Amino acid sequence: MTKMSMIAAVDAGWAIGYKNDVLIRIPEDRVFFRKHTVGNIIIVGRRTLESFPGGLPLKDRTNIVITSNKDYYVPQAVVVHSITEAAIKAIQISEEMSADIYVAGGEQIYRQMEQYCTDAYITYIYHKFEHSDAFFPELTRQRGWVLKEYSDLKCYEDIIYEYRHYVKETRYEIS
Numbered sequence: 001m002t003k004m005s006m007i008a009a010v011d012a013g014w015a016i017g018y019k020n021d022v023l024i025r026i027p028e029d030r031v032f033f034r035k036h037t038v039g040n041i042i043i044v045g046r047r048t049l050e051s052f053p054g055g056l057p058l059k060d061r062t063n064i065v066i067t068s069n070k071d072y073y074v075p076q077a078v079v080v081h082s083i084t085e086a087a088i089k090a091i092q093i094s095e096e097m098s099a100d101i102y103v104a105g106g107e108q109i110y111r112q113m114e115q116y117c118t119d120a121y122i123t124y125i126y127h128k129f130e131h132s133d134a135f136f137p138e139l140t141r142q143r144g145w146v147l148k149e150y151s152d153l154k155c156y157e158d159i160i161y162e163y164r165h166y167v168k169e170t171r172y173e174i175s
């Protein structure tokens with residue numbers, strides 16, 4: 001069965017970015033992100049893809065990028081032009097490769113793909129950054145999400161954070 005999850009690092013106000021960059025780079029969180037996504041499929045918006053090093057897809061995983069631009073080309077990525085196309089393509093590839101699907105941002109893509117996701121892996125940072133302009137949809141019970149488990153508190157420089165695993169209460173299956 002195909003599993004589609006969201007993965008993100010959020011601050012205490014559920015902010016995820018500023019000026020098309022992330023708010024902070026926590027080395028251990030990058031390892032956590034790699035552990036989940038390497039060998040699997042990530043779905044990203046065009047702006048997030050362009051925020052990656054060199055504006056290029058992340059290595060060792062299938063990158064699906066969503067854009068409305070029909071002429072958009074980026075090497076080593078699958079380019080799609082709607083949310084539905086992204087979901088269908090990701091499921092097809094996931095079945096061919098037995099791979100999991102991770103929705104990896106940014107805000108526009110999380111908000112539109114939340115409906116397809118059953119899990120969310122959130123690095124929750126106990127700090128509110130002064131500047132932010134991109135936000136994750138806050139995962140509350142009202143939206144159907146429950147916090148299933150969380151890690152011990154961790155520390156990077158003076159920043160405290162934890163890993164959270166949320167699941168959707170009313171699961172529906174993607175086939």
Ligand SMILES: NC(=O)c1ccc[n+]([C@@H]2O[C@H](COP(=O)([O-])OP(=O)(O)OC[C@H]3O[C@@H](n4cnc5c(N)ncnc54)[C@H](OP(=O)(O)O)[C@@H]3O)[C@@H](O)[C@H]2O)c1
Pocket residue numbers: 007008009010015016017018019020021022023044045046047048049051066067068069081082083104105106107108109110112134
């Ligand atoms: N903290 C984290 O974990 C994390 C993770 C990822 C990203 N981020 C941050 O999130 C921010 C970027 O988020 P964002 O919301 O500005 O951009 P985004 O979601 O990465 O990309 C938006 C772009 O995706 C395309 N798009 C969106 N919906 C579409 C649809 N229905 N059909 C076709 N194309 C569609 C459009 O591309 P075109 O304009 O080309 O049509 C749109 O401009 C950055 O600050 C980034 O660093 C943070």
